[in-house]
Amino acid sequence: MTPEEQNAFEEKIYAYSGAQVCARTPAADAVNPAMIRHWTEVMGDNNPAYTNEEWSASSARGKTIAPAAMLYVWNQEGYTVTTGRASDPQTDMVELFNEYGFTGVLGTNVTQEYFREVSPGDTVHVEMVIDNLSERKSTARGPGYFFETLATFTDQNNEKIGTQRFRVLKFIPQEQPAAAAEEKLAVPSRIASPRGHDNGWWWDACDKGQVLIQRCKNCQTLRHPPRPMCGECQSMEWDSIESSLDGEVLSYTELHHPKIPGYQYPLICAVIKLREGTSIVSNVVGCEPSDIYIGMKLKGKVEQVDEKNTLPQFYPA
Structure with a gap:
């Protein structure tokens, strides 16, 4: 892209700064106990303020509330987005990026701020703007631009509930040197799991x-995956025990598409309940997919995949 072309392109994309993505729109459903229950079950959050009506009735609030982190849940469009999204300034801007070769996309960070709680019966409204766009940046992914959307959430009385800022990088994917790329693609490896302060010890x-x-x-409560605080008593003091790797299938799925380089197919991913009581997500190997069933007994091995x-894999016991 020549300097003149870049200037012309930036004039087009910067025109979207401040554009309204959507006007204030109510969620399709009011805040309701069923969605709160589903969310807290998946997240493993047992706070009685969310689902225990008897406990909440005697609390200072006098009623149950929705977890603050569900802020963005209520206005999600759901399955309808699979048929395509209606045109709006954000989708138009993304298409403009794609036309100029910025086809890569990476969500870099999200920040939520909470101002008040909502309870069953409240209706969450959202309005969104494209808050800002950066200057052209050189990143490890390739040259690109960051843009940030700001969503503001209000209730049925137009009182502010919270905000969410979502930052996205649109970039031109970098090409690998041909020789190095061919060498790396000859023997692809699995996607490595990120190791951080809270889980590095587990991977080591x-x-x-x-x-x-x-x-x-x-x-003495056991927990997995690793995290800094106990969900039962909120203690930050912990140690660990070694698993027997005896387990059984709680649920499983067979991945067919897309086939990701570095993985062997058929690829069975399962939620496995360990004898110790915690669950782990891993692969079931050593048998045909048709042989696997809920409740199937398994024995795990840590293997070089x-x-x-190096990962734990589970075989029929």
Whole structure:
């Protein structure tokens, strides 16, 4: 892109700064106990303020509330988005980026701010604007631009509930040097799991052939995946025990498409309940997909699955 072409392009995309993506729109459904229950079950959040009506009736609020982190849930469009989205300034801007070769997309961060709680019966409204666009940046992914949307949430009385800022990078994907790319693609490896402060110890143990389960030092509750605080007593003190890797299938799915380089197919991903009581997501191997069933007994092994990754895999017991 020549300097003149870049200037012309930037004049077009910067015109979207401040554009309204959607006017204030109510959610299709009011805040309701069923969605709150489903969300808290998936997140493992047992706060009685969310689902225990008897407990909440005697609390300072006098009623149940929705978790603040559900802020963005109520206005999601659901399955209808699979048939395409209606044109709006954000989709038009994204198409403009794509036309100029910025086809890569990466959500970089999201920030939510909460001002008040909502309870069953409230209706959440959302309005959204394209808040800002950055200057052209050179990133590890390729040259591109960051843009940030600002969603403001209000209730049926137009009182502010919270806001959400979502930042996205649109970039021109970098091409690998041909020789290096061919060499790397010859023996692809699995996607490596990120290792951070809270879970690095678990992966280090896995590299040594152990699957550890985090245990609260205060109340002895086991938890997985690793996290800094006990969900039962909120203690930050913990140690771990080694899993027997005896388990059974709670649920499973067979992945068919898209086939990701580095993975062997058929690929069975399962939620496996370990004998110790916690669950783990892993692969079931050593049998045909048609042989797997809910409740099937399994035995895990920590194995080298490719040149770079060591993972627990589960076989029929």
